[in-house]
Amino acid sequence: MAIRFSKLDRPAIRRLKVGEKIAEHSIIAERLADGDVRYSVNVMVDGHRIHRVIGRESENVTRTQAEEFIAKARTDARENRLALPKGRKLHLTFNAAADIYLSKLKEIGGKDYANNEQHIRIHLKPYFGAMRLDKISTFTVQKFRAHARGQELTDATINRVLATFRRMGRRLQQWNVMPNPLPVVKLEPERNRRTYVISEEEEERLIAAALNDSQPYI
Numbered sequence: 001m002a003i004r005f006s007k008l009d010r011p012a013i014r015r016l017k018v019g020e021k022i023a024e025h026s027i028i029a030e031r032l033a034d035g036d037v038r039y040s041v042n043v044m045v046d047g048h049r050i051h052r053v054i055g056r057e058s059e060n061v062t063r064t065q066a067e068e069f070i071a072k073a074r075t076d077a078r079e080n081r082l083a084l085p086k087g088r089k090l091h092l093t094f095n096a097a098a099d100i101y102l103s104k105l106k107e108i109g110g111k112d113y114a115n116n117e118q119h120i121r122i123h124l125k126p127y128f129g130a131m132r133l134d135k136i137s138t139f140t141v142q143k144f145r146a147h148a149r150g151q152e153l154t155d156a157t158i159n160r161v162l163a164t165f166r167r168m169g170r171r172l173q174q175w176n177v178m179p180n181p182l183p184v185v186k187l188e189p190e191r192n193r194r195t196y197v198i199s200e201e202e203e204e205r206l207i208a209a210a211l212n213d214s215q216p217y218i
Contacts, residue, residue: 008063015038027066032056039066046077046091048132065066094128094136100177101168119164123148138183141165145185159187 008024016022016037021030026043037057043050054069055061092100098120105113126134127144141162148158162185169182 003067005063013063021166025067026070027063031064039063041070043067043070043073045073046092048077091132091134093132095125095130096131097172097178098125098168099145101172104175105171115160116164116167119161120168122162123153124165133178133182138185141183141185144190154190155188156190159190162187 003025008022008027008029012022013029016029016031016033018033018035021028023042026041026173028040028042030038030040032038039046039054039056039061041050041052041054049209050073052069054066102113102117102120107114110116114139127147133142145158145162148161148174153161165182169178169184172178
């Protein structure tokens with residue numbers, strides 16, 4: 001069934017002055033400073049907001065192209081839903097998947113639950129949050145690692161968090177919550193040697209001990 005427009009019609013679009021816009025059925029027409037009309041969409045599809053510029057009137061773009069874009073986005077989303085596990089209508093977000101993981105892990109008395117919960121709550125959820133699982137790529141995980149380094153986390157801590165991320169993806173696949181595991185990245189080598197700076201008093205004692213030592217090479 002064709003969508004009926006009461007505001008965003010041709011006469012109304014022609015009457016637009018510079019800076020004015022009309023929005024209806026998630027389609028926006030705006031008169032630009034050069035007199036051109038720009039068409040864009042701002043639509044929610046399966047819990048995911050799509051804000052996209054479709055084009056300009058000078059490029060032979062009309063409201064029809066914007067309508068077709070929205071129709072295709074909804075069709076694609078509907079087809080993707082057919083591939084979801086039975087009973088699920090929307091793609092899982094990271095937050096929702098993490099809650100399922102922790103709940104099931106607790107039910108089976110999974111080891112290291114406390115550390116898993118801490119890594120997810122403090123580091124993973126704040127970054128991945130509302131991202132859809134199928135939109136998280138290896139590049140996304142690499143960006144998370146760079147972000148964690150920017151927060152001055154050590155390589156050891158980042159490795160522990162990424163291990164939790166990997167374990168969560170593997171378990172959710174085993175439990176048939178998601179069809180594929182989450183993408184992973186190679187863990188970085190850890191620098192386990194500690195740097196210790198001695199005090200002036202310790203330095204004096206070390207020098208005195210060396211001078212009093214009977215070994216000539218000290």
